[in-house]
Amino acid sequence: MTNPSMPIGAPLPGPAAGGGLDQPAVTESAAEVHVATKLEETAGPGEKEVLRVEDLTVSFPTDDGLVRAVRGVSYAVHEREVLGIVGESGSGKSVSSMAVMGLLPKSARIAGKILYRGDDLLKKSAKQQRALRGKKIAMIFQDPMTALNPVYSIGDQLAEAVLSHEIMPRKKALARAEEMLALVGIPQPNRRLDNYPHEFSGGMRQRAMIAMAVINNPDVIIADEPTTALDVTVQAQILETLVQVKDQVNAAIVLITHDLGVVAGMAHRVLVMYAGKPVEIAETDRVFYQPRMPYTAGLLGSIPSLEGNGAGSRLRPIVGTPPSLINMPTGCPFSPRCPLATGICREVEPPLAPTDELGHVAACHHWDKLAEVDDPTVFFRTESEAV
Amino acid sequence: MLVFIVRRVIISFFILLAATFVMYLLTANSGNPLGDLQESRAPNREALIEARIRLLNLDTPAPLRYFIWLKGAAGCLVPFALECDLGQSIQGQDVSALLGVAFTQTLQLVVAATVLAMILGITVGIVTALRQYSGLDYTVTFSAFLFFSLPIFWVAVLLKEYGAIRFNDWLADPTVPITVAVVLGAISALFWMIVIAGDRNRRITTFVAAFVASAGALWLLSETQWFADPGLGVVVIAVTAVGLAFLTTAVVAGFTYRNVLYSALASAAVGIVCHFALGPVLDDPSSLTILLLALVTVGVGVGIGYALGGLQRRQAIQAAVFTGLGTGALLFLDRLLGAWDSYSDRVNGRVIATIGARTPNFEGTFWEEGLDRATHLVLPTIAIVLISFATYTRYTRSSMLEVLNQDYVRTARSKGLAERGVIVKHAFRNAMIPITTLMAFDFAGVLSGAVITENVFGWTGLGRLFTDSLRAVDPNPVMGFFLIAGTAAVVFNMLADIAYAFLDPRIRLS
Amino acid sequence: MSNPTTPDPGPVPAADAATDAQGMTVVARTQAQMVRRRFFRHRAAMGGLIALVLIVLLAFSSIGFASVPGWWDKDYFSIATVENGGRPTLSVVPTWLGGSGMHLGEHPFGQDNVGKDYFALTMRGVQQSLTIAFIVGLVGTVIGTLIGATAGYFRGRIEAVLMRFTDVMITIPLLVVAAVLGRRYGDSGIVVLGLVIGLVTWTGLARLVRGEFLSLREKEFVEAARAAGTSARRIIVKHMLPNIVGVIIVAATLAIAAAILLEAALSFLGFGVQDPDTSLGKLISTYQTAFSTRPWLFWFPGVFIIAIALSVNFIGDGLRDAFDPRQNRVRD
Ligand SMILES: Nc1ncnc2c1ncn2[C@@H]1O[C@H](COP(=O)(O)OP(=O)(O)OP(=O)(O)O)[C@@H](O)[C@H]1O
């Protein structure tokens, strides 16, 4: 498998090589999420870029002022590639992906470009956008308990996804739905078609959602925290299903999560978001072992037992809270919480810039300080731990 | 499900039983049934009092008297086997007979009005929910609040004055002065501007277009003396029927797949052809003919939909049937208006009636009699609709907003389902679940709602029977009324529960 | 949407503050502040409140009440000669607009057919209607809350009995039972009338409160209180009721609006307030036939009924939005 480096706007990294991800202890230690089908066992990313987001900004006018939820997000994904997007709650992950889907409320002000195979979705008519939605770009949501309509059977809802894009006899659509349920590992799919959502467990509903997402062979699947609402054992199964299915339909996946552990075994590349902006983009293992942005390091520090040794066994959350999206302070948005912050940090907002490796970009004035230490999470240790 | 229904029926029965007991005691204590006699100067006063005591069993204490009443009422449970005996009124009339007559009148009065209020209210509620915070939304919200703050009898008095008395005066010389046409045109233009909304240019265009159209139409109708002998005419019917075809298609299927539209249009076309073909049959039909024609319409609609529907057969059938029925209704209305001229002559130009359900001793063709009923129904219907319409819009709006906020609506959009499907199939279907309960409650309360309307408009229905008897402290008709109203309440509440279970699989399957 | 780590979560109201375990009282106070703020921002509700206060002030200050005299020099029962066909002398068009100037005149709302001052009569009607509606609302709310709370808290047999009783009462249409009661108690004065009607208008609220209680009693703080041996009465009054006070207040407000119309309907049918006293509904009923000749006898009481009902409904709506802002979150 080749590893085409395709610089995007700013030097964004190309996708990681399919087999290039050796992951020492990371998956195991990062919670119990254990993906049986390892990412490297699946087909690696192809060369064709399917989705590219350029300088996307989204803001919402509200009574209290303009909420600037997304402030310039750029990324690209290629066939069969998994891009992880990680960030705290409220960092704009969902809003940016809803913008791609064209599902934001009408009040949202959207700027930038969302290119699907080179066509800007934002320039398309509502009708053209709808034709792509669910057909070429599909989405899986966080809470499977509420994402399915309680009054229609699973079969109905899956068939509807097909019938929305192609008029065909219902029987044929239902047959396709059955096939998809089998693909995502639901036993006795033909009986299950007639079930209502409340007769499915949480995990099964999320499988049904995955089936719905892939039923039209999409090019991109956006999975917005697909496992957050499920319990740990089921999480792993769902992620596994997702990777397997990806290969069946040759789709790219944008995997959104606030849990770095989920991304570890799952994504080729990771984009870290903070306060509506990407602050670091790199191949997954670079993010884990050589983060170049203190916020990422802080996130790593708050994963239970990353290294599995010594002081790391304690959870170290980043102190403080993200800035208000209405009155953004000047300088680096992370500066109030950053242990490395200096004067310049409070005055100049650092741009996303190349770091010490090709394709690894970070938005930090002092990324080089992180490069000087072995374990970057050290900056977030409390005094007592440091001793 | 069956167990659920049976249990529900049994519980309802006992609830009704208890309610009649409570009601009986209250009624028995509501006044002195001998009051009028005790004050009278009739020479045979004592004998009269004695007779009434025997008639109403007044020598038995009220709780025991209830069981006497109940024994007679129990006969009503088994329609033909046992005699239904609800006692007698003070005048010695049989209550069950009184109820029978009054019941039909009341049904005529409330059923159409309630159904109309539901349809209008739910439609407007949905539209305002979809356009939350628009000018339309604010206007409707304010009107809804105004409407349910209106005392219905107050509205009724106004309606009688302006809707009937002055309107009939005007019909004597039905011309619209140019100034009135301009004012009405401006009001209508304002209305359409609010409904259609959009940016400034669009508003101005809407306003001007609607103004010219409405004022012009009024002027034209006035000049051609249309109001003296109104009717729709084949052109108006044809245009409306085609519009209806597009509307039903838009709601049931959308326009991406043309076959549905073709079925609806075919259905409208068949209807218009019938306008000519059925001429003689419809000159003086019987109600049965009309009913048969309606059934045939449904049949033809199904046929057309089946034949032309292609891959969307189900939707095509729906569209064809609804369009067909709508077109049929237009033809019916046209015929009814056709009788206007002769009817107007026969009632001396007092076309819109203020009192009663029918003109006494009026006989004529099917259409004349139909128009007679219609003109008696217009005002009370408007009064009832105005007030319950408000509740429906508010309730539907909030139910719809709640549902539109749900995750599964977002999921439906994310599949690429067209907005029509998102709203009709996902949002509306779920929003209807709580609204069903409201509808059942409304039907349950409809009879008591008739109490005021009947009093104002002089209908001799159940409500009137109730107030008259209550005033005369005549317990048996009051109980008779309550038996019907209470049964309706219990039955419809039960239906609400069952409908709820039917609409919500989470309940149905457990 | 809840966003506990963000201090200023933008549009997401701080109703979520309840999830920050900061101790009950603090949350309760911020809640109350939020409610007040939202209510005062609700324009229709504020308009309604102001209108209602003005109407109440006008009605009670003009002709006085009980033995307190008012500023208006006529009363609602004295018969006088009918002047100028009993036409209203109220004029609101200023002279510079070609009118006859702004003044009240001798009989601002005109006179009825025996010459009683119609302004005084209308004000009396407003007083009576408001009093009855208030009593009905209060009695209905208290009973409904008691029954609903008891049923919801104790469950079991008590609940079964109370709720079946509620079912029975709900079966009897309100207007019907109120008319029967009004027939009996209409001439016992408005307080009695209000009380007896209040006795039958609690059913809806009882169901509502029971529902809320059923879900509340599963909450940790209730279980904790119970485990600590707190008495049932104390748990209900101190711990549970404060949590549904919003629901109750909103229901009470709307009940008052409904009671205004109910009283009017009863008096209209002749089963409400009886002679020699009056109410707005009774005035309309008495003069409905005079509409074509002396429309003011019909308009003035009608306008007051509508103004009162509308104001109270708007206040109720404002309160609902203030207590439960969920719906206002959708903004698109
Ligand atoms: N319709 C809206 N109107 C106003 N603000 C909004 C709207 N939708 C989202 N926001 C705001 O945008 C910000 C980003 O929200 P977003 O849902 O993208 O966060 P997220 O990263 O997905 O967080 P989470 O992990 O909690 O899902 C939040 O502060 C949110 O309050």
Ligand code: SF4
């Ligand atoms: S720019 Fe400064 S404040 Fe921001 S992350 Fe880097 S070191 Fe911290």
Ligand SMILES: [Mg+2]
């Ligand atoms: Mg999110």
